[in-house]
Amino acid sequence: MAFNDRGNSRGGSRGSSHGGGFRGGSSGPREMTKVICSDCGVETEVPFKPNEGRPVYCRECLPNHRKF
Ligand SMILES: [Zn+2]
Numbered sequence: 001m002a003f004n005d006r007g008n009s010r011g012g013s014r015g016s017s018h019g020g021g022f023r024g025g026s027s028g029p030r031e032m033t034k035v036i037c038s039d040c041g042v043e044t045e046v047p048f049k050p051n052e053g054r055p056v057y058c059r060e061c062l063p064n065h066r067k068f
Helices: none
Strands: 033-036 043-046
């Protein structure tokens, strides 16, 4: 059996094996998290940590799901 530990068996790039490098501090690079848009399915990055089970949208789709 080929046991792919970090292989590319999953198409997506969800690196959720470890819980992030949290460097406390307001200054510095934003932590971008790669996510898959729940609407169009494109891979995008968001400057926050999306909650599990919550849909995340790319920039294109976000306005469509924002109620303002
Ligand atoms: Zn989208």
